[in-house]
Amino acid sequence: MKHLLSAADLSRDEAEQILATAAQMHDVQRREVKKLPVLRGRTVVNLFFEDSTRTRSSFEIAGKWLSADVINVSAKGSSVSKGESLRDTVMTVAAMGVDALVIRHHASGAPSQVTQWVDAAVVNAGDGTHEHPTQALLDAYTMRSKLGDLAGRRVGIIGDLTHSRVVRSNLILLRTLGAEVTLVAPPTLMPSGIADWAGAAGFSYSYDFDEVLPELDAAMMLRVQKERMTGGFFPTPREYTVGYGLTRERLRALPEHAVICHPGPMNRGLEITADAADEARSLILDQVSAGVAVRMSVLYHLLGGAEQA
Amino acid sequence: MERPDSAVPRPDADPAGRIVLTSSDISRALRRIAHEIIEHNKGVQDLVVLGIPTRGEVLAQRIVTLLGEIEGADVPVGSLDVTMYRDDLRSQPTRAVGNTSIPEGGVDGHTVVLVDDVLYSGRTVRAALDALGDLGRPRAVRLAVLVDRGHRELPIRADHVGKNLPTARAERVSVRLSEHDGVEEVRIATPHEALHGDAEETS
Numbered sequence: 001m002k003h004l005l006s007a008a009d010l011s012r013d014e015a016e017q018i019l020a021t022a023a024q025m026h027d028v029q030r031r032e033v034k035k036l037p038v039l040r041g042r043t044v045v046n047l048f049f050e051d052s053t054r055t056r057s058s059f060e061i062a063g064k065w066l067s068a069d070v071i072n073v074s075a076k077g078s079s080v081s082k083g084e085s086l087r088d089t090v091m092t093v094a095a096m097g098v099d100a101l102v103i104r105h106h107a108s109g110a111p112s113q114v115t116q117w118v119d120a121a122v123v124n125a126g127d128g129t130h131e132h133p134t135q136a137l138l139d140a141y142t143m144r145s146k147l148g149d150l151a152g153r154r155v156g157i158i159g160d161l162t163h164s165r166v167v168r169s170n171l172i173l174l175r176t177l178g179a180e181v182t183l184v185a186p187p188t189l190m191p192s193g194i195a196d197w198a199g200a201a202g203f204s205y206s207y208d209f210d211e212v213l214p215e216l217d218a219a220m221m222l223r224v225q226k227e228r229m230t231g232g233f234f235p236t237p238r239e240y241t242v243g244y245g246l247t248r249e250r251l252r253a254l255p256e257h258a259v260i261c262h263p264g265p266m267n268r269g270l271e272i273t274a275d276a277a278d279e280a281r282s283l284i285l286d287q288v289s290a291g292v293a294v295r296m297s298v299l300y301h302l303l304g305g306a307e308q309a
Numbered sequence: 310m311e312r313p314d315s316a317v318p319r320p321d322a323d324p325a326g327r328i329v330l331t332s333s334d335i336s337r338a339l340r341r342i343a344h345e346i347i348e349h350n351k352g353v354q355d356l357v358v359l360g361i362p363t364r365g366e367v368l369a370q371r372i373v374t375l376l377g378e379i380e381g382a383d384v385p386v387g388s389l390d391v392t393m394y395r396d397d398l399r400s401q402p403t404r405a406v407g408n409t410s411i412p413e414g415g416v417d418g419h420t421v422v423l424v425d426d427v428l429y430s431g432r433t434v435r436a437a438l439d440a441l442g443d444l445g446r447p448r449a450v451r452l453a454v455l456v457d458r459g460h461r462e463l464p465i466r467a468d469h470v471g472k473n474l475p476t477a478r479a480e481r482v483s484v485r486l487s488e489h490d491g492v493e494e495v496r497i498a499t500p501h502e503a504l505h506g507d508a509e510e511t512s
Contacts, residue, residue: 021406024390033443038393300393305403 003122004298005112007133007172015176018297019141025300026293028065036296038304039068042099047090048125049075049105054264054288055125055135059102062295068099068303086110087117094118099303103127108165121302129165135263136169138294140177142287143218146259151178156212158184158244159222159271162191162233166222166263175202182216184209186243188233209244213253220261221246221272237270246276259283326481326498330472335455335486335493338471339368342453343375345469350420353380355448357419359389361437362407364426367488368455372424385412389423389444391436409440417445422469426484428454431465456495458482 001014010018028034044063048056056072063070073093075081080089090101100121103111108128115122126132140150147153155174161167161183174181181203183194190205191197198205206212213219224240234240241247246260251273254260260272260282268274277284330338350356353376360369366388373386390407398404423437434452441450453469458476472495476482479500487493 017405024406024409027409031444035443036393037439038398300406301403304393304398306400 001301003111003115003124004133004302005115005122005124006131007136007169007176009133010173010176012176012178014301015137015140015173018137018294018301019144021300022137022141022290022293022297025296026290028296029289029293034065035067036065037067038300039063039066039099042068042303043097044068044070044100044102044299044303045093045098046070046072046102046125047093047104048072049080049086049103049110050126052104052126054291055104055132058288058291059123059125059134059295059299061292062299065292066296066299066304068299071098086114090114090117094120100299123298123302126165129163131169132165132263133169133173134291134295134298135166136173137298138287138290139166139170139220139261139263140173141290141294142261142283143259145286145290146281146283147217147257149178150174153179153217154182154215155179155218155220156182156184156209156216157220157222158209158246160189160224160233161185161222162189163225164222170220171201171203180204182206182212184212184244186234186240209250210253213250214255216254216258218259218261219246219254220263221266221276222263223265224267224271241270241273245270246272248273248275251276251279261287263287325502326483326496328494329474329497330456330495332487332493335471335495338455339371340375342469342471343372343379346372346422346451346453347376347380349451349468353382353384355419356384356422357412357414357416357447358384358386358422358424359411359416359437359441360386361423361425361433362388362390364484364486364489365424366408367486368426368453369422369424372422372453385414387411389437389440391433391440394436394439396432396436411444415445416441416447418448420449420451421447422451422453424453426455426486427482428452428457428465428467428470429460429482431461431463434465435463455484456482 046056046059060070098120102123102125103114104125105127108130110127111122111124124131124133144150157167171181183205187207194205260276262272262284266272266277358369358373360366369386373384376384387410388408390409392404392406451468454467455471456474457467457470458474460478481498483496485492485494
């Protein structure tokens with residue numbers, strides 16, 4: 001594996017190996033000395049063209065705990081704000097001899113394009129509404145830590161599917177790991193052509209959250225991405241919450257063993273109530289903690305060994 | 310995980326070479342090692358036994374059982390994966406990471422006995438010492454191995470050895486333990502035998 005651009009890059013064996021390594025990396029987080037010498041002498045650049053707190057800091061900590069030199073470049077305050085193109089920015093950074101580029105970009109496909117320009121390993125840290133593979137890995141890791149093997153488990157992904165890059169990566173990875181996935185959203189936030197897509201990719205979809213809820217082993221609530229919404233996708237926030245929010249009533253209908261996930265940041269009171277977010281079976285903070293371990297594992301698998309032809 | 314020091318055979322391959330330790334030889338060697346550890350430590354107080362995956366883990370577990378039988382006390386046992394501390398990481402494809410589990414009391418102030426199946430170049434033990442250094446500060450570290458086949462590349466020696474086995478570099482030593490391999494034996498194979506028998510991974 002040279003790059004990680006999509007969850008589809010991972011075979012089941014590769015995904016299992018990354019998750020198994022992440023478990024060992026997670027133990028490192030509990031140690032007094034949170035440092036492994038694996039990437040000593042390697043340089044990782046976090047190139048973030050979009051704002052991000054958790055993903056960027058998570059990659060930064062992951063790189064540092066593996067002893068890599070980590071540099072953060074954000075669009076604001078860099079030559080990007082002076083009008084420099086993506087290609088020039090990337091090639092300038094790569095010319096300094098970096099080993100890996102972690103890229104977040106508002107354009108879908110940008111990290112994939114970057115692989116054509118540079119020799120460094122490229123990790124997609126979220127591209128437009130396309131994919132966010134490390135988020136999917138950390139979600140799977142977190143769910144597995146509570147539910148065990150995900151094969152045959154029912155996972156519902158609920159919310160703003162149209163604008164979410166998390167949903168695509170999650171759907172692919174969860175299918176790879178053998179889980180059954182149901183997508184739930186109002187018709188206006190359901191990706192177009194879902195009916196054809198669903199049949200081919202082996203998942204189901206529904207517009208009725210209450211119907212799906214009692215059968216779930218995991219409910220993954222997605223953020224309503226107000227910043228990406230240009231039209232009226234639902235009449236009022238209140239109406240969205242009534243139809244698709246994880247409310248106190250729905251919490252009661254969710255099976256007792258089922259877990260709650262949210263990739264964050266949350267709109268409390270909109271897609272998830274404070275009750276649900278702070279529930280004992282809510283894994284939202286576990287997801288953040290797992291993020292570092294999973295990204296350590298990904299960086300290890302990309303840079304830890306000899307380059308493979 | 311394949312490590313140069315252990316010379317792990319492919320489980321599906323036909324066994325090659327001659328047997329140098331049988332099942333009863335292995336039990337006897339481990340019992341002797343257990344007695345040596347007790348004698349040197351004057352008992353089992355403050356002792357922690359850590360096996361290096363994968364066969365070192367099995368041997369560590371067996372040694373701890375023997376220590377318990379002899380002394381009637383529980384000795385903490387764990388495993389210490391050294392993959393990420395190896396100095397040849399960059400020259401090999403990415404390796405799967407093994408299991409590290411340290412007993413609850415940690416290693417600070419304890420005498421740690423590292424256990425591995427084969428001692429060869431010494432690089433695995435060096436990596437283990439580095440890994441241990443990140444986990445705490447043991448009072449002392451001792452090394453127990455089932456087979457010492459020589460050819461050290463670092464100034465490292467074992468404190469407790471099941472069998473000293475002089476080998477040529479090109480020969481292959483394979484340790485098979487019932488928990489992992491379904492058989493219990495140590496074999497040595499010449500390059501020719503290794504080529505036509507079980508093709509092992511060594512360096």
